[in-house]
Amino acid sequence: MPRLSAEVELEVPFHDLDVLAVAWHGHYLKYFEIARCALLRKFDYDYPQMAASGYVWPIVECRLKYVRSARYGQRLRVHAELLEYENRFKIAYRIDDAASAVKLTQGHTIQVAVDAKTGELQFVSPAIVFEKLAKACPS
Amino acid sequence: MPRLSAEVELEVPFHDLDVLAVAWHGHYLKYFEIARCALLRKFDYDYPQMAASGYVWPIVECRLKYVRSARYGQRLRVHAELLEYENRFKIAYRIDDAASAVKLTQGHTIQVAVDAKTGELQFVSPAIVFEKLAKACPS
Amino acid sequence: MPRLSAEVELEVPFHDLDVLAVAWHGHYLKYFEIARCALLRKFDYDYPQMAASGYVWPIVECRLKYVRSARYGQRLRVHAELLEYENRFKIAYRIDDAASAVKLTQGHTIQVAVDAKTGELQFVSPAIVFEKLAKACPS
Amino acid sequence: MPRLSAEVELEVPFHDLDVLAVAWHGHYLKYFEIARCALLRKFDYDYPQMAASGYVWPIVECRLKYVRSARYGQRLRVHAELLEYENRFKIAYRIDDAASAVKLTQGHTIQVAVDAKTGELQFVSPAIVFEKLAKACPS
Numbered sequence: 001m002p003r004l005s006a007e008v009e010l011e012v013p014f015h016d017l018d019v020l021a022v023a024w025h026g027h028y029l030k031y032f033e034i035a036r037c038a039l040l041r042k043f044d045y046d047y048p049q050m051a052a053s054g055y056v057w058p059i060v061e062c063r064l065k066y067v068r069s070a071r072y073g074q075r076l077r078v079h080a081e082l083l084e085y086e087n088r089f090k091i092a093y094r095i096d097d098a099a100s101a102v103k104l105t106q107g108h109t110i111q112v113a114v115d116a117k118t119g120e121l122q123f124v125s126p127a128i129v130f131e132k133l134a135k136a137c138p139s
Numbered sequence: 140m141p142r143l144s145a146e147v148e149l150e151v152p153f154h155d156l157d158v159l160a161v162a163w164h165g166h167y168l169k170y171f172e173i174a175r176c177a178l179l180r181k182f183d184y185d186y187p188q189m190a191a192s193g194y195v196w197p198i199v200e201c202r203l204k205y206v207r208s209a210r211y212g213q214r215l216r217v218h219a220e221l222l223e224y225e226n227r228f229k230i231a232y233r234i235d236d237a238a239s240a241v242k243l244t245q246g247h248t249i250q251v252a253v254d255a256k257t258g259e260l261q262f263v264s265p266a267i268v269f270e271k272l273a274k275a276c277p278s
Numbered sequence: 279m280p281r282l283s284a285e286v287e288l289e290v291p292f293h294d295l296d297v298l299a300v301a302w303h304g305h306y307l308k309y310f311e312i313a314r315c316a317l318l319r320k321f322d323y324d325y326p327q328m329a330a331s332g333y334v335w336p337i338v339e340c341r342l343k344y345v346r347s348a349r350y351g352q353r354l355r356v357h358a359e360l361l362e363y364e365n366r367f368k369i370a371y372r373i374d375d376a377a378s379a380v381k382l383t384q385g386h387t388i389q390v391a392v393d394a395k396t397g398e399l400q401f402v403s404p405a406i407v408f409e410k411l412a413k414a415c416p417s
Numbered sequence: 418m419p420r421l422s423a424e425v426e427l428e429v430p431f432h433d434l435d436v437l438a439v440a441w442h443g444h445y446l447k448y449f450e451i452a453r454c455a456l457l458r459k460f461d462y463d464y465p466q467m468a469a470s471g472y473v474w475p476i477v478e479c480r481l482k483y484v485r486s487a488r489y490g491q492r493l494r495v496h497a498e499l500l501e502y503e504n505r506f507k508i509a510y511r512i513d514d515a516a517s518a519v520k521l522t523q524g525h526t527i528q529v530a531v532d533a534k535t536g537e538l539q540f541v542s543p544a545i546v547f548e549k550l551a552k553a554c555p556s
Contacts, residue, residue, distance in 0.1 A: 014157070014315060014325055015165060015308050019211075019464070021158050025476040026446035030293050033443070037292060047292055047350060047436070059442040062481045069475060072158075072325060153454060153464055154447050158325070164337040165311070168304035169432050176431060186297070186431055186489060197347060198303040203340045211464060296431070297438050297489075304432060350436075 004137060005081040006039035009098055012074045022069035028105055029062060032093045035080035036109065039091065043136035045129065053128045057089065057111040064107035068097075075099060085133060087124055088112045143276060144220040145178035148237055151213045161208035167244055168201060171232045174219035175248065178230065182275035184268065192267045196228065196250040203246035207236075214238060224272060226263055227251045282415060283359040284317035287376055290352045300347035306383055307340065310371045313358035314387065317369065321414035323407065331406045335367065335389040342385035346375075353377060363411060365402055366390045421554060422498040423456035426515055429491045439486035445522055446479060449510045452497035453526065456508065460553035462546065470545045474506065474528040481524035485514075492516060502550060504541055505529045 010031060018024040040046040050057055070076060075098035084090035088110055095105040113122040113129075149170060157163040179185040189196055209215060214237035223229035227249055234244040252261040252268075288309060296302040318324040328335055348354060353376035362368035366388055373383040391400035391407075427448060435441040457463040467474055487493060492515035501507035505527055512522040530539040530546075 013308065013312055015163055015311055017158050018154070019156050019158065019160050020473055020475075022475075024154055025479065026154060026443060026450070029443035029446065030291065033293055034291055056437055058437075058439075058483065058486060060483050062442065062479070064479045066475065066477050152447065152451055154450055159334055159336075161336075164340065165304060165307035168307065169430065172304070172432055173430055195298055197298075197300075197344065199344050201303065201340070201342045205336065205338050208336060293435070293441055293443060295436050297434050297436065299436050302432055 003081055003083070004039060004042055004133070005079060006035060006042055007077060007079045008035050008038050009075060009077050010034060012070050012072055012076065014072060017072055020069075022071060025064070025066060028064055028066075028095065028107070031076065031078050031095060031105075032062075032064075032080070032107065032109060035078040035093060036091055039080040039082060043132045045132050049132075051116070053126065054116050055113045055122070055126055055128075056116050057113055059109050059111045060088075061110040062107065063109075064105060066105050068102065068104045070095075070097075070104055076104065077101075083108070085125055085129060089125075142220055142222070143178060143181050143272070144218060145174060145181055146216060146218045147174050147177050148214060148216050149173060151209050151211055151215065153211060156211055159208075161210060164203070164205060167203055167205075167234065167246070170215065170217050170234060170244075171201075171203075171219070171246065171248060174217040174232060175230055178219040178221060182271045184271050188271075190255070192265065193255050194252045194261070194265055194267075195255050196252055198248050198250045199227075200249040201246065202248075203244060205244050207241065207243045209234075209236075209243055215243065216240075222247070224264055224268060228264075281359055281361070282317060282320050282411070283357060284313060284320055285355060285357045286313050286316050287353060287355050288312060290348050290350055290354065292350060295350055298347075300349060303342070303344060306342055306344075306373065306385070309354065309356050309373060309383075310340075310342075310358070310385065310387060313356040313371060314369055317358040317360060321410045323410050327410075329394070331404065332394050333391045333400070333404055333406075334394050335391055337387050337389045338366075339388040340385065341387075342383060344383050346380065346382045348373075348375075348382055354382065355379075361386070363403055363407060367403075420498055420500070421456060421459050421550070422496060423452060423459055424494060424496045425452050425455050426492060426494050427451060429487050429489055429493065431489060434489055437486075439488060442481070442483060445481055445483075445512065445524070448493065448495050448512060448522075449479075449481075449497070449524065449526060452495040452510060453508055456497040456499060460549045462549050466549075468533070470543065471533050472530045472539070472543055472545075473533050474530055476526050476528045477505075478527040479524065480526075481522060483522050485519065485521045487512075487514075487521055493521065494518075500525070502542055502546060506542075 016023045016027045077096045077098040079094045092108045155166045216237040218233045231247045294305045355374045355376040357372045370386045433444045494513045494515040496511045509525045
């Protein structure tokens with residue numbers, strides 16, 4: 001199966017800046033999330049569809065590396081790529097300056113399926129994930 | 140019935156500061172909310188009890204007046220007072236510098252009961268509000 | 279001088295939702311701000327230009343009225359209009375569902391000029407405001 | 418030199434909850450920051466003192482592992498420990514349920530000194546860090 005990816009563009013708003021006039025480091029998890037949702041939509045499995053499928057997918061790990069800071073009004077391109085899906089979702093992110101393509105930040109998140117009723121952790125992704133991915137990426 | 144009120148103290152964290160090194164104006168609605176929850180707990184009707192009672196209480200109006208700005212590490216005292224409860228909750232807020240009692244911000248919020256099942260707006264507060272308030276404030 | 283206005287579109291992200299699956303009321307001040315900055319850019323007086331002009335413009339009053347709640351992924355159209363500029367900026371906002379144009383929220387903010395060096399409040403807007411507005415809206 | 422550490426307690430506020438009624442994963446970087454600032458204050462080198470010393474200390478890496486989720490009103494104990502300081506600050510965090518001491522989250526941040534005037538990255542921590550630490554932790 002080919003690797004799914006998605007890209008979104010966003011602009012650093014005033015309320016994301018800290019005292020040093022750069023985007024506060026914690027806000028990047030929001031930027032990651034916006035790209036992650038765009039990626040999940042590519043195979044019709046964004047948050048509403050997750051809920052409808054009877055599973056929640058909590059984030060169990062995040063990693064972020066900050067290379068360059070982002071300033072007010074700067075256009076960012078956020079790229080998300082599905083690295084693993086069989087047992088968990090591992091998604092890699094890269095944030096570039098939209099104009100120059102210079103890398104600002106990279107990272108990944110890992111999330112796992114939990115049965116919404118029983119609260120049981122799933123060690124293999126539910127069947128619906130494979131079905132939805134097969135439909136989105138016909139070989 | 141005497142007017143119910145509550146007071147909380149909090150400290151301005153680094154991530155609430157904007158470029159001008161003062162708390163960004165939108166964060167004060169969080170400070171209001173922390174005091175509002177303390178007030179609602181005084182009559183055992185905080186968010187979990189609202190949900191259990193079958194009603195949600197969306198905010199339908201907010202007003203804020205900013206007199207002085209707040210800086211990093213500053214201790215704030217946030218005072219919330221229940222002005223109306225018969226048909227809606229109208230709560231007034233005042234934020235003072237904790238050390239000097241100088242006023243920084245004031246405002247109010249209005250919220251109304253909505254039946255969680257039918258989505259119907261209630262023009263009179265549900266009976267449970269009067270019962271809980273009577274228990275909390277015996278005359 | 280004709281009334282300046284600006285409009286932006288945005289989408290409700292997952293991290294803005296509260297327990298009730300609607301955008302938490304405090305986040306609307308971010309939506310207002312994004313439209314306010316678009317409006318300020320129309321006469322070349324957004325935050326960077328304010329700083330360069332030697333003035334800061336703290337928000338001294340906010341008002342919000344919530345008519346309908348906003349849900350995950352909903353497209354919002356945020357309209358901002360400059361109501362006053364002679365002595366202070368009074369800006370009115372209206373947030374509509376982008377698809378149906380049904381009104382969700384409205385409000386206003388008031389901000390005043392403060393000399394960045396002396397900290398003195400200006401009771402009349404600085405000359406640069408009138409110059410920039412005249413250039414942006416030639417009569 | 419003994420390892421410096423600090424501990425803060427905080428409560429999960431309503432506005433930090435997501436649709437699933439647990440603290441949204443990105444907010445933990447705020448909880449980490451509150452504990453980090455408490456740790457930096459232990460050797461008198463919190464953000465205001467950093468600025469006064471002529472250095473800024475941007476975060477260049479974050480890692481978070483989420484073991485259990487946190488719910489509304491839950492009391493959290495956030496522990497921060499200075500693992501490295503010679504060339505950079507590496508700080509480890511652990512968030513426990515305050516009542517039961519059960520671990521909820523752990524992680525680390527890495528930050529480096531940058532000369533505030535020249536923007537030059539420092540590969541060795543500035544002398545003031547060693548002086549402040551020696552004063553705070555006399556051997």
